[in-house]
Amino acid sequence: MEDGGSRTTDGVGYQFEDNFKVTKEIKEDFSKEGFIIIRKLLDSEEVTKLRNALENDQGLKENNYARDDGEGRRTKVTLWNHPGNDVTGIISRSEKVAGTMEELLGGEVYHYHAKVIMKEPFTGGAHIWHQDYGYWYENGCLFPDMGTVWVAIDRADMSNGCLKILPRSHLAGRINHVPIGDQVGADLKRVEELSKVLPLTYVQLDPGDALFFHSNILHRSDQNNSPNRRWAFLVSFNRASNNPVYDHHHPKYTPLKKVPNSAIKSCDIKTTTDGKDFFHGPKDDFSLKQVKKAKLEA
Numbered sequence: 001m002e003d004g005g006s007r008t009t010d011g012v013g014y015q016f017e018d019n020f021k022v023t024k025e026i027k028e029d030f031s032k033e034g035f036i037i038i039r040k041l042l043d044s045e046e047v048t049k050l051r052n053a054l055e056n057d058q059g060l061k062e063n064n065y066a067r068d069d070g071e072g073r074r075t076k077v078t079l080w081n082h083p084g085n086d087v088t089g090i091i092s093r094s095e096k097v098a099g100t101m102e103e104l105l106g107g108e109v110y111h112y113h114a115k116v117i118m119k120e121p122f123t124g125g126a127h128i129w130h131q132d133y134g135y136w137y138e139n140g141c142l143f144p145d146m147g148t149v150w151v152a153i154d155r156a157d158m159s160n161g162c163l164k165i166l167p168r169s170h171l172a173g174r175i176n177h178v179p180i181g182d183q184v185g186a187d188l189k190r191v192e193e194l195s196k197v198l199p200l201t202y203v204q205l206d207p208g209d210a211l212f213f214h215s216n217i218l219h220r221s222d223q224n225n226s227p228n229r230r231w232a233f234l235v236s237f238n239r240a241s242n243n244p245v246y247d248h249h250h251p252k253y254t255p256l257k258k259v260p261n262s263a264i265k266s267c268d269i270k271t272t273t274d275g276k277d278f279f280h281g282p283k284d285d286f287s288l289k290q291v292k293k294a295k296l297e298a
Contacts, residue, residue, distance in 0.1 A: 129185055
């Protein structure tokens with residue numbers, strides 16, 4: 001898979017500051033590469049507040065599920081559809097998260113879902129090569145006007161199963177996806193060919209760093225064979241103009257009430273399950289059912 005060479009994201013990215021703006025250069029970078037990294041999107045106080053909230057979140061514990069990685073392991077995930085008013089919801093609705101994604105995608109966005117991926121030491125499973133739009137196309141989203149913000153809660157590096165991406169792979173369009181275990185994976189022959197011309201890139205992030213990536217970027221992560229935990233907080237957005245045509249397990253257009261960045265530190269609601277609408281795993285996954293159905297009918 002590494003014929004196109006490999007690299008890390010060390011030293012790559014933009015530094016978040018209070019006066020941060022999405023410039024023309026940043027937009028062009030996102031359009032060309034399919035991703036940008038913003039270092040210290042959450043400062044040490046904010047990421048500590050998020051980490052403490054998640055580690056003590058009863059909803060996170062009661063609503064997590066596991067996906068079989070097809071390689072003998074499982075990774076715990078907790079996913080919800082609506083942001084709410086606790087720390088995770090305020091971060092999701094903040095200008096530096098939602099507002100930045102609006103600039104990158106070129107229009108109003110809404111909260112499609114958020115999740116915490118929990119790769120525990122020595123046991124955390126892999127996520128196979130896929131495009132998020134490989135799932136979301138099946139949900140009735142007609143255009144790939146969608147993206148995700150991947151925020152590191154713990155240090156993410158090659159040792160504990162950090163994200164791997166193929167930059168510019170979003171320009172290849174949507175690739176055929178098939179069911180693999182409890183996941184939906186991209187056609188590996190096409191991934192192999194793309195990896196010959198695109199550099200495999202390990203997304204190494206410190207706590208609070210964030211990867212903003214397009215829904216058609218090919219990505220995966222390996223198992224966590226290290227003694228170090230790797231938790232991440234992800235928020236996915238859809239353009240308001242891209243309202244899904246099918247009813248499925250994620251929301252159709254729901255107006256998003258953005259908040260100033262200062263609301264993160266002033267938020268006094270650590271965790272709440274009110275109105276979040278938790279997802280309960282593969283058994284409720286509309287896109288996985290659609291892909292499995294297509295395979296049976298082929």
